[in-house]
Amino acid sequence: MMSDRRLSLLRIGAPFAVAVIVLGAWQLLVTMNRVPPYLVPSPVLVARTLYADRVLLAHSLGVTLGIALTALALATLAGVAAALLFVQSRWLEMSLFPYAILLQVTPIVSIAPLIIIWVHDTWAALVLCAVVVAIFPIISNTTLGLRSVDRGLLDLFRLARATRWQTLWRLRVPSALPYFFGGLRIASGLALIGAVVAEFVAGTGGQGAGLAYQILLAGIQLNIPRLFAALVLIALTGVALFAATVGVSRLALARWHESALSSES
């Protein structure tokens, strides 16, 4: 058994070492082979561009992050509401769940143009696209969780003649929390993907230009270092969103759920 300290050191140290090795090799190969920056920029150049274009990129990051976070919040609210409805009646779930799946399996790039045409406000249209992408794991996981209740506890609630509301609030909701947070984790990444894809389709420039627009523009202008810089920011944003949801889930479940317990307790 590894001690907790060594395990957490490994958890941070090992991926960091991989990054150092990969970036080092990349830098070395680009410099030695004199690869032009418009094909593959060196990591150092990307870092420099990140610093030089910081005002522009920070603004775009703010726009993209704003869309993704708003979409994640809306998807959470609407997804949980849908799951609560579904669990109240099998009938409702069977009628509506197939459409949730339909929404999930239809590629967002094919619906995004329609949404952008129909919704007048572009920002709202982008948010809506991201919601469509992110909502499914929330609905399906939360529904599963609300149904995955210990049979014995359910019998106990029936024996005590608990109301539907008591059973929901005191039994189903707490039982569903681990499942919900699993869904939230997936949805956080999807919300960002949805936001970026929708930005690509909409091609919003000017004040509303997000990171995807910077990538689009940099590609056209052959400003490949900036393209890479925007790409790095999107990836880091995705990781940060994931880490944030993991942190929230740890905080909420730390007291009791296996997924949040350290190996020694």
Added chain:
Amino acid sequence: MNEGTSTSAGGASTGPAIVALRGVSKTYDNGTQALAGVDLDVRAGEFLTLVGPSGCGKSTLLHLIAGLARPSDGRIAWWDGGFDATGREGRRIGFVFQSPTLMPWASVATNVRLPLDLAGVPRATASAAVAAALARVGLAASTGDLPRQLSGGMQMRASIARALVTEPDLLLMDEPFGALDEFTRQRLDAELLDLWHAQRFTVVFVTHSIQEAVFLSTRVAVMAAHPGRILDARRVDAPYPRGDAFRLSPAFAALAQQVSASVASASVDTPPDTAVGAPRR
């Protein structure tokens, strides 16, 4: 209840019937017949044990008595409600499952308080009852712990405290100690018996251990499988409180032998060595 407590020699089965089953059958949707033609009276103040091999419908019978399942055929009456009436209204039924079935996110005290919370009992009254129930099962020191911090035996105690906290009229126990080791099981058996002897609630207890059945009960109903049915019910005329001395007495051995014999007599499809009643788990 007078009749129930008048003798100390296990004469509690003379109390009035609080649950009466007549010709009760249960067939599940998939066609398995769990019970066929069961007649049974549960009498006030008695400690009735249902014993039998796996698949004899013991748990099903308990769920029917609790009102958690409906019979496919036959009738069940609760207290003075009459057949097919709502005799369970206003009565408290406690249920202890095979596993502790505690809410993992809630403290021991919150778990035990659950039936009172669901019934809308004011918090102050409920907390006093919870403290008393936890003290009764020896968990007073674990009030604030989460279930996962307790051992299996302690979780089971919490589960029993939760069933007792409403001071139930009827306590149903479905192989509550089946998953515990033999030492813990014997200790909990003895403690349960002390509680029952002190308070005289009515217990229906399911087990597949003949020894456990004889040790605990005022009456043992022997069940057989395929289809599930009651073979016979015999009284255990040994005085309470019972302790290790009773477990080692010739009377105990003789009773266990009789129960084994009736289990074996019907267990055509069960090899004799599994019907002796050694705890199998």
